[in-house]
Amino acid sequence: MEIKTWLLMLILIGILLVGGCVESESPESYDATAESKNAKLGDFCSGEKECIDFCLANRGRCEGYCKGNENGLCKTIFPQESFVNQKTAINDCISNPKPIFTSSFTDITKIRSLSQIGSNALFNPGAQARSYITIRGGEVVPIYAPINSTVTMIAYSNKFYPDFVRPEYRLDMKASCEVTYSFDHIVSIVEKLQKQAPKTPANKSSEGIYVSIPIQAGELLGYTSGTVQAKTWDFVFINSAHNTFHINQDRWISDYSKHNDCPYDYFTDDLKDEYYSLIERPDNSKNTCGPFLRDVPGTISGYWFKDNSNENQGKRFGISNGKHFVEFILADERNFFSIRDGNPNRISPESVTIGENVCYFDSDNKKYVYLKLISEKEIMIVTGTGSCPSQFPGEGELYIR
Numbered sequence: 001m002e003i004k005t006w007l008l009m010l011i012l013i014g015i016l017l018v019g020g021c022v023e024s025e026s027p028e029s030y031d032a033t034a035e036s037k038n039a040k041l042g043d044f045c046s047g048e049k050e051c052i053d054f055c056l057a058n059r060g061r062c063e064g065y066c067k068g069n070e071n072g073l074c075k076t077i078f079p080q081e082s083f084v085n086q087k088t089a090i091n092d093c094i095s096n097p098k099p100i101f102t103s104s105f106t107d108i109t110k111i112r113s114l115s116q117i118g119s120n121a122l123f124n125p126g127a128q129a130r131s132y133i134t135i136r137g138g139e140v141v142p143i144y145a146p147i148n149s150t151v152t153m154i155a156y157s158n159k160f161y162p163d164f165v166r167p168e169y170r171l172d173m174k175a176s177c178e179v180t181y182s183f184d185h186i187v188s189i190v191e192k193l194q195k196q197a198p199k200t201p202a203n204k205s206s207e208g209i210y211v212s213i214p215i216q217a218g219e220l221l222g223y224t225s226g227t228v229q230a231k232t233w234d235f236v237f238i239n240s241a242h243n244t245f246h247i248n249q250d251r252w253i254s255d256y257s258k259h260n261d262c263p264y265d266y267f268t269d270d271l272k273d274e275y276y277s278l279i280e281r282p283d284n285s286k287n288t289c290g291p292f293l294r295d296v297p298g299t300i301s302g303y304w305f306k307d308n309s310n311e312n313q314g315k316r317f318g319i320s321n322g323k324h325f326v327e328f329i330l331a332d333e334r335n336f337f338s339i340r341d342g343n344p345n346r347i348s349p350e351s352v353t354i355g356e357n358v359c360y361f362d363s364d365n366k367k368y369v370y371l372k373l374i375s376e377k378e379i380m381i382v383t384g385t386g387s388c389p390s391q392f393p394g395e396g397e398l399y400i401r
Contacts (some may be wrong), residue, residue, distance in 0.1 A: 039051075039071060039072055039073035040073070041054075041055075041062060041065050041066070041069075041073060041074070042065050042069070044062065044065065048073065048076060051073055051077060052076075052077055054253075055077050062074075062077065093150075093174060093176060093177040094176055094177065095176060095177045095178065096175075096176035096177070096178065096179070097176070097178045097179070097239060097241035097242070098266070099147055099175045099176050099179055099266060100147070100266065100267070100268060101146035101147045101175075101217075101263075101266045101267040101268070101271070102146070102147060102217050102218075102267075102268055103144055103145065103146050103147070103217040103218040104144060104146070104271055104274075105143065105144050105145075105146040105183075105235070106133070106141045106142060106143055106144065107141050107142055108274055108275075108278075110135060110136050110139040110141045111133060111134065111135060111136070111141070111278060112134045112135065112136045112278075113134045113278050113279070113280050114131055114132070114133055114134070114264070114275060114278045114279045114280070115130075115131050115132040115133075115134075115279070115280060115290075115292070116131070116279060116280070116281060116288070116289055116290030116291065116292040117129060117130060117131050117237070117260055117261075117262055117263075117289060117290040117291055117292065118260070118290040118291020118292040118293055118294060119132075119292050119293060120293050120318045120320070120327065120329050121256070121257060121293075121311060121318070122303075122311070122316060122317070122318055122329050122331040122336075123329065123331060123336060125254055125256060125257075125311070125312070126236060126254075126256045127256075128244070128256050128257045128260045128291060129236050129237055129238055129255075129256040129257075129259075129260035130234050130235065130236050131234070131235045131237070131262075131263060131264070131289075131290075132230075132232045132233075132234060133226070133232060133233050133234070133235060134226070134230070134231060134232050135224075135225065135226045135231045135232070135233070136231075137231060139225070140187075140223050140224070140225045141223065141224060141225075142220055142222075142223055143183055143186060143220070143221045143222050143223065143224060144218055144219060144220055144221060145173070145215040145216060145217055145218065145219045145221055146181075146217060146267065147175050147217050148175075148214075148215070148216055148217050149173040149174060149175045149181075149214075149215050150173065150174045150212055150213065150214055150215070151171055151172070151173050151193065151211055151212075151213040151214075151215055152172050152173060152174050152180075152210065152211065152212065153170075153171070153172035153208050153209070153210055153211065154169065154170075154171060154172075154189070154193060154196065154197040154198065154208055154209050154211055155169065155170040155171075155172075155198070155202075155205060155206070155207060155208030155209075156168075156169050156197055156198040156199075156200075156201050156202065156208065157170075157201050157202045157203065157204060157205045157207060157208075158201045158202070158203055159185070159205075159227070159228075161227075161228045161229070162229075166187075166228065167201035168184075168185050168186060168187060169186040169187075169188075169189050169197065169222065170182055170183070170184040170185075170186065170205065170208070171183050171186065171189070171193070171221060171222075172208075173215070177240075178239055178240045178241040179237075179238070179239050179240075179266075180237075180238050181235070181236060181237045181238070181263060182234070182235075182236040183221070183222075183233065183234065183235060183236075184205075184233060184234035184236065185224060185226060185227050185232070185233040185234060186221075186222045186223070186224045186233065187222070187223055187224045187225055188222050188223050188224075189221060189222035190220055190221060190222055192213070193213065193221065193222070196209065196211045196213065197209065235263050236256075237260065237261055237262070237263035237266075238255050238256065238259050238260060238261070239259055239260075239261045240255070240259050241259075242259055242260075242261045243258065243259065244257065244258055244259060244260050244261070244291075245294075245295065246295055246303070247295040247297060247302065247377070247401045248305075248377075248401045250310075251303070251305055251309070251310045251311060251316075251401075252310070252311050253310060253311055253312060254311065254312075257311055260291070262289035262290060264276060264279075264289055265289060276289070280323055281323070282320075282321050282322055282323050282348075292320060292322070293318050293319075293320035294320070295401070296349075296350045297376060298353055298354060298376050299349060299350050299351070299352055299353055299373070300319060300349045300352045300358070300371050300373050300379060301319060301320060301321070301348075301349040301350040301352075302318065302319070302320075302349075302401075303316060303317070303318045303401075304316065304317050304318075304319075304379055304399035304400065304401060305399060305400060305401070306397075306398075306399055306400075307400075313333060314332065314333075315330070315331070315332045315399075316330075316331060316332075316399075317329060317330040317331065317381070317399065319349045319371070320349060321346075321348040321349055321350065324342055325340040325341055325342040325346070326339075326340070326341045326346050326347075326348070326349060326360050327339070327340050328340075328341075328360060328369045330369075330381075330383065337367075337369075337383055338362075339360050339361075339362045339367060339368065339369045339383075340362050340364070341360035341361055341362060341363075342363070343361070343363075346360065352371070352373060353373065354373050354374075354375060354376060355373065356372075356373060357370065357371060357372035357373070357392045358370075358371055359371075359388035359389070359392075360388075361387060361388045366385060366386060366387075367383070367384065367385045367386070368383070368384055368385075368386070368387065368388045368389075369381060369382070369383045370382040370383075370384075370388065370389065370392055370393065370396070372392050372396065374398075376401075377400050377401040378398060378399075378400055379398070379399050379400075380392075380396035380397065380398055380399075381396055381397055381399060382395075382396045382397070
C-alpha cells in the first residue's frame with residue numbers, strides 16, 4: 001500500500017514538473033520581433049517598418065536618438081553598431097551654424113568640375129545635399145579635412161558596378177553641433193581611421209561603425225579615383241540651422257531635403273572663388289551653387305505631388321533644366337517615367353508660367369510629357385509614347401505643390 005502511495009505521489013510530481021515546463025516561458029522564447037514591431041524611436045516613428053523607412057532618410061537623427069537611448073529597435077536598424085557610452089560624444093560639440101572651412105578638401109588641380117547641389121531627389125534621397133566632384137581622367141586625388149572636425153561614422157560597403165564589385169568608404173564628420181558633412185566613394189583611408197573602420201565590407205552603404213576621431217584642418221583622410229564610370233565622388237553637407245526653401249515644406253521629410261546647403265559657401269573667400277569657378281551650371285551667367293532642381297513660384301520648375309504624396313511615397317515628379325537637357329522624372333513606389341529633352345531650342349521650365357503649356361520630347365526613347373500650368377500650385381500633365389501632340393490633350397492628371 002505504501003509503495004502504491006509513493007508511486008502515485010511520484011507520478012503527480014512528474015505531471016506538475018512537466019506542466020510547469022510547458023506553461024513557463026524561457027528567456028530564449030522571448031519574441032524580440034514582436035517588441036521591435038511595437039517599439040518606437042521617441043516621437044520620430046513607431047514600429048519596425050516605419051522606423052526603418054524613416055531612418056533611411058534621417059540617419060543622423062536616428063543615430064543621435066539611439067546613441068542616447070539604446071533599445072531593441074535601435075539594434076534592429078543598426079545591427080553592426082554599438083551606441084554604448086556614445087551620448088557624451090554626441091553632445092560634446094560646439095554650436096556654430098556658420099563655421100569657416102579653412103583648408104582645401106582635395107587637390108583642385110586634379111578636379112575637372114563640381115556639380116551644383118540639389119539633383120533630383122525622387123530616386124536618390126540624399127541628392128539634394130550632394131555635390132558631385134568629377135576627377136580628371138586617370139587621376140587619384142587626396143582627401144583632406146577642410147576644418148577641425150570629428151569623424152563620427154566610418155562606413156565600408158560594396159559598390160556594385162556592371163562588371164565587378166569594389167568596396168568603398170564613406171566618412172561622416174561633424175564640424176559643429178549644427179553642421180555635418182560626408183565624403184563618399186573613397187577608395188582608401190589613412191591608418192589612423194583604418195584602425196577603427198569596419199574590416200569586412202557590408203552590402204548596404206548605410207551600415208558602418210560609429211566612432212569619435214578628432215581630425216585637424218588640412219589633415220589627410222584618404223584617396224579616391226571616384227566611381228568607376230563617372231569618376232566622381234560626393235561631398236554631402238547638412239546644416240540643421242539652415243532651412244531649405246520649398247514651396248510646400250510639408251512634402252519634405254529627410255534632413256537631406258530640409259537642411260541642405262552649399263558646402264562651398266562655408267570656405268574662405270579665396271577657396272570659395274576657386275570652387276565656384278569649377279561649378280557646372282545650366283546658365284553660366286548665374287553664379288549659384290544650386291539647388292539644381294528647385295521650386296520656382298509661378299512656373300512649372302521644381303517638384304509636384306499627387307494628392308498627399310511626399311518625397312518618399314505616392315506619385316510625384318520633378319522637372320528642371322540642365323546644361324544639356326530638360327529632365328522630367330515621374331515616380332511612385334514601383335515605377336519611374338523619365339524624359340530627357342536635349343533640343344537646343346528647348347524652353348526652360350522656369351520660363352513656363354501660369355496659363356502656358358509646353359511639351360518635352362525624348363528623341364532617344366520616343367516618349368513625351370505635356371505640361372500645363374493651371375495656377376501657381378496646380379499643374380496638369382499628360383505622358384505618352386511617340387512624338388508630342390499638336391496641342392495639349394483634353395484630359396490630363398492633376399498634380400499640386
